[in-house]
Amino acid sequence: MFEQDIINKFVTNVGESIQLMQPEVALLITFVLALVFDLIFKKTRSIAGYVAILGFIVTGFLLCTADSANAGGFAQMVAIDPFSNFFKLIILLASLIVVVMSLFSKELYTESRTLGEYYSLIAGMTLAMFLLSSSNNLIMMYLSIEMMSLSSYVLAGYTKEIKRASEASLKYVIYGAISSGIMIYGISLIFGLTGTLNLYEINSFLANADINLWALLVPTLMIIAGIGYKISIVPFHFWTPDVYEGAPVTITALLSVASKAAGFAMLIRFIKVGFVDSMFGGDFWAVLHLDWQHIIALLSVLTMTLGNLVALWQTNVKRLLAYSSIAHAGYMLMGLTVMNDAGVAAVLIYFFVYLFMNLGAFFFVLLIANKTGSEDIEDYQGLGYKAPAISVCMVIFLVSLTGLPPTAGFIGKLYIFTALLQNPDFIWLAVVGVINSVISLAFYVKVFRNMYLRKVDEAKETFKFSIPSIVLMFALAIPTLLFGIYFSPIVNWAEQSVGIFLR
Amino acid sequence: MLTNFGIILLFFIIGFIFVGISIAAASLIRPHKPNPIKNATYECGEVALGSPWIRFNTRFYVIALVFLIFDVEIVLLFPWAVVFKGLGWYAFAAMLVFFFILTLGLVYDWGKGYLDWEKPNPIVPVLSDLIDGKK
Amino acid sequence: MLETIQMEYYLILSAVLFTIGTIGVLTRRNAIIIFMSLELMLNAVNLSLVAFSSYYGDSAGQIFVFFIMALAAAEAAVGLAIILSLFRLKKTVYVDEVNIFKW
Numbered sequence: 001m002f003e004q005d006i007i008n009k010f011v012t013n014v015g016e017s018i019q020l021m022q023p024e025v026a027l028l029i030t031f032v033l034a035l036v037f038d039l040i041f042k043k044t045r046s047i048a049g050y051v052a053i054l055g056f057i058v059t060g061f062l063l064c065t066a067d068s069a070n071a072g073g074f075a076q077m078v079a080i081d082p083f084s085n086f087f088k089l090i091i092l093l094a095s096l097i098v099v100v101m102s103l104f105s106k107e108l109y110t111e112s113r114t115l116g117e118y119y120s121l122i123a124g125m126t127l128a129m130f131l132l133s134s135s136n137n138l139i140m141m142y143l144s145i146e147m148m149s150l151s152s153y154v155l156a157g158y159t160k161e162i163k164r165a166s167e168a169s170l171k172y173v174i175y176g177a178i179s180s181g182i183m184i185y186g187i188s189l190i191f192g193l194t195g196t197l198n199l200y201e202i203n204s205f206l207a208n209a210d211i212n213l214w215a216l217l218v219p220t221l222m223i224i225a226g227i228g229y230k231i232s233i234v235p236f237h238f239w240t241p242d243v244y245e246g247a248p249v250t251i252t253a254l255l256s257v258a259s260k261a262a263g264f265a266m267l268i269r270f271i272k273v274g275f276v277d278s279m280f281g282g283d284f285w286a287v288l289h290l291d292w293q294h295i296i297a298l299l300s301v302l303t304m305t306l307g308n309l310v311a312l313w314q315t316n317v318k319r320l321l322a323y324s325s326i327a328h329a330g331y332m333l334m335g336l337t338v339m340n341d342a343g344v345a346a347v348l349i350y351f352f353v354y355l356f357m358n359l360g361a362f363f364f365v366l367l368i369a370n371k372t373g374s375e376d377i378e379d380y381q382g383l384g385y386k387a388p389a390i391s392v393c394m395v396i397f398l399v400s401l402t403g404l405p406p407t408a409g410f411i412g413k414l415y416i417f418t419a420l421l422q423n424p425d426f427i428w429l430a431v432v433g434v435i436n437s438v439i440s441l442a443f444y445v446k447v448f449r450n451m452y453l454r455k456v457d458e459a460k461e462t463f464k465f466s467i468p469s470i471v472l473m474f475a476l477a478i479p480t481l482l483f484g485i486y487f488s489p490i491v492n493w494a495e496q497s498v499g500i501f502l503r
Numbered sequence: 504m505l506t507n508f509g510i511i512l513l514f515f516i517i518g519f520i521f522v523g524i525s526i527a528a529a530s531l532i533r534p535h536k537p538n539p540i541k542n543a544t545y546e547c548g549e550v551a552l553g554s555p556w557i558r559f560n561t562r563f564y565v566i567a568l569v570f571l572i573f574d575v576e577i578v579l580l581f582p583w584a585v586v587f588k589g590l591g592w593y594a595f596a597a598m599l600v601f602f603f604i605l606t607l608g609l610v611y612d613w614g615k616g617y618l619d620w621e622k623p624n625p626i627v628p629v630l631s632d633l634i635d636g637k638k
Numbered sequence: 639m640l641e642t643i644q645m646e647y648y649l650i651l652s653a654v655l656f657t658i659g660t661i662g663v664l665t666r667r668n669a670i671i672i673f674m675s676l677e678l679m680l681n682a683v684n685l686s687l688v689a690f691s692s693y694y695g696d697s698a699g700q701i702f703v704f705f706i707m708a709l710a711a712a713e714a715a716v717g718l719a720i721i722l723s724l725f726r727l728k729k730t731v732y733v734d735e736v737n738i739f740k741w
Binding site: 139142143146150153154157163164166167169170171173174177178180181182184185187188189191192195196197246 | 649652656659660663669672673676679680682683686687689690691693694696698699701702705706709712713716717719720721723724727728733736738
């Protein structure tokens with residue numbers, strides 16, 4: 001019977017797709033097990049955290065050993081390709097480091113009753129980000145963005161006994177719900193315009209159709225608003241400083257790295273698969289209909305300039321790092337502006353570097369907040385002498401965030417500017433980028449000055465940190481230094497990973 | 504020839520006529536003997552006391568939230584139920600996984616005591632505090 | 639032969655609903671009413687998706703509507719839970735009274 005054939009084919013397809021998506025299945029099992037273990041062993045508060053760490057390691061193993069597949073699963077709903085694997089590895093590393101960081105967090109362990117949901121929600125959020133980085137269909141994209149957001153709304157307000165966490169969470173959920181509402185309105189208009197939700201079919205429709213430019217621009221900008229909200233690019237960034245300041249430090253770190261990575265993966269895939277003419281192969285992206293280059297360039301300039309300028313007069317270090325992360329999103333958009341594979345490779349390199357330096361900076365904030373209970377920059381005075389070992393690491397992170405040699409941040413910026421300078425039209429953008437880096441130096445130095453040059457004489461006491469926390473700090477600082485000197489493996493890896501699965 | 508709008512208009516007109524006729528017929532047939540007890544809000548129940556604009560206890564929300572999830576999950580069952588017969592055991596297994604995860608959430612809530620009805624703990628004034636002037 | 643309602647009418651209704659929802663979100667101060675307005679925005683999207691879906695004879699749009707409905711419920715649940723936890727701390731659901739953070 002004909003119908004039965006379709007059904008059998010469907011079942012086979014699902015079976016094959018699950019084979020391809022073993023890491024996601026492992027994450028799902030991690031999520032469930034973390035909850036179950038937390039229910040059974042009520043006494044050990046961190047049990048779900050250990051389950052999550054174990055699950056992440058298994059997932060990482062599955063991710064690395066999977067043969068470099070380049071295929072679509074679940075009837076082209078998701079794509080498994082080197083590009084998504086790169087982002088999945090970054091997301092997984094960030095989540096793993098954040099879970100380990102959470103084990104050291106005093107804030108979490110004193111201000112909340114249970115931590116089972118906390119760790120399992122991180123696992124669930126990681127699953128959502130995995131799906132987001134490989135989603136190929138607008139339904140899948142919306143579902144995974146929402147799944148990621150719902151987990152992060154709850155996580156941002158996790159220490160609910162603290163007023164500012166609840167407030168951050170409320171702002172986050174309201175802004176988030178609005179932006180996702182705008183995004184699906186855009187999706188519905190795209191569906192109306194092209195008659196499909198699959199990115200490949202949208203692409204082939206756009207390649208052959210004669211479309212009113214405005215009819216295409218409006219829904220596309222709506223979708224960009226939804227994704228841009230997640231990666232906090234400027235007109236959609238309002239939530240970022242408040243949420244980053246109010247949320248627990250660990251969640252701030254997770255939002256600033258992992259969810260940004262997933263959002264960028266989606267943005268790049270949306271543009272590359274949906275809007276780049278697949279007839280032109282190779283390095284050159286022939287963009288259909290819309291002038292993506294100038295849209296992205298404009299967003300990039302706005303994002304980094306506002307991020308850096310407002311960061312100048314911040315006094316809370318978490319808030320300062322929030323604006324700094326907005327600025328970094330702007331730098332990464334700069335790499336996307338050139339719309340070729342070299343630009344995407346530069347973004348990938350930047351993300352890998354950003355992972356270590358940003359998580360490291362937040363880990364420093366966490367350790368200091370454990371001791372002093374404050375995130376204010378005034379309370380950082382003399383830290384260079386109270387906590388010498390980790391302060392040195394923090395200096396490395398700050399130098400790297402500024403983008404100075406010999407740290408990894410320099411390599412990230414170098415590749416972005418190199419990609420940008422290949423296109424003579426965008427030299428002005430590179431100049432803006434350099435000016436912004438100089439501005440950013442001012443506020444990173446402010447942190448440094450408070451740590452080393454203020455009230456040094458009063459620094460009598462020294463802080464003691466546990467050995468595992470110092471080990472983790474160095475595990476973040478050493479790659480930041482090492483990849484500044486020996487960077488060819490990342491560059492090779494990133495250049496191999498730009499391949500996006502095109503049917 | 505009717506357009507779709509014509510059908511909607513017809514629907515409206517029939518609706519109004521139907522309701523109008525029922526009300527008119529009822530007012531013609533029914534006896535009219537009002538008294539205060541009959542006019543009360545709950546004719547055969549408790550006497551209404553106080554304003555209805557009180558704030559409900561926020562704990563009701565927690566129950567409502569749990570209900571909401573299980574309520575709306577049914578929407579995902581409809582497409583499943585339509586193709587269930589053709590898909591057979593495969594669809595059954597898939598839905599079992601879905602239900603397992605969903606039920607786990609409820610079990611978790613229950614096990615952690617989020618569904619317990621916390622009794623309010625009123626602060627009873629102590630005589631010595633009153634004398635000391637703490638309150 | 640019935641003359642069907644044209645596509646534009648659905649789209650205009652959907653756009654009007656979406657706009658009302660957006661205005662509600664922007665002007666209201668009560669967090670719960672903001673969430674109601676958000677539901678209105680989502681329902682506008684549902685309407686336009688169903689209209690397009692029947693226009694193209696493609697059921698993908700209707701499947702999407704199912705997911706949006708389920709997610710809207712989840713979002714409302716999370717949103718209400720967050721409002722609830724804020725209410726326990728601050729005894730208010732008015733968003734302009736929630737103002738610890740400034741620039």
